[in-house]
Amino acid sequence: MNKDGTVSLAEAKRFGITSKAFHQANADKDGSLDTKEFADAIAIQFAAANADNDGTLDWKEAQKAGVRSKKAFEEADSDKDGTLDIAEYLVALTAQAK
Numbered sequence: 615m616n617k618d619g620t621v622s623l624a625e626a627k628r629f630g631i632t633s634k635a636f637h638q639a640n641a642d643k644d645g646s647l648d649t650k651e652f653a654d655a656i657a658i659q660f661a662a663a664n665a666d667n668d669g670t671l672d673w674k675e676a677q678k679a680g681v682r683s684k685k686a687f688e689e690a691d692s693d694k695d696g697t698l699d700i701a702e703y704l705v706a707l708t709a710q711a712k
């Protein structure tokens with residue numbers, strides 16, 4: 615996220631957000647995600663990857679949701695239950711965008 619608080623498509627991709635989720639979340643079609651739209655994009659990807667609908671992503675699901683490294687996955691899993699809830703998922707995406 616840059617200083618104006620919005621996320622361009624290029625920035626979103628660094629987080630692991632797909633073009634599809636980006637465009638779905640970008641309700642006002644202005645080419646960038648504001649804070650609320652960014653949260654929507656995260657929620658869209660989380661829901662799309664969470665095939666068993668149990669509220670968490672296991673490693674396989676997390677990869678579908680754009681988490682690229684096992685290390686990012688494990689570090690974001692703060693309660694060490696082997697899955698990411700949506701807050702932990704956001705941590706993983708933020709870590710890999712750096």
Ligand SMILES: [Ca+2]
Pocket residue numbers: 640641642643644645646647648651
């Ligand atoms: Ca927008």
Ligand SMILES: [Ca+2]
Pocket residue numbers: 664665666667668669670671672675
């Ligand atoms: Ca799941």
Ligand SMILES: [Ca+2]
Pocket residue numbers: 691692693694695696697698699702
């Ligand atoms: Ca967890």
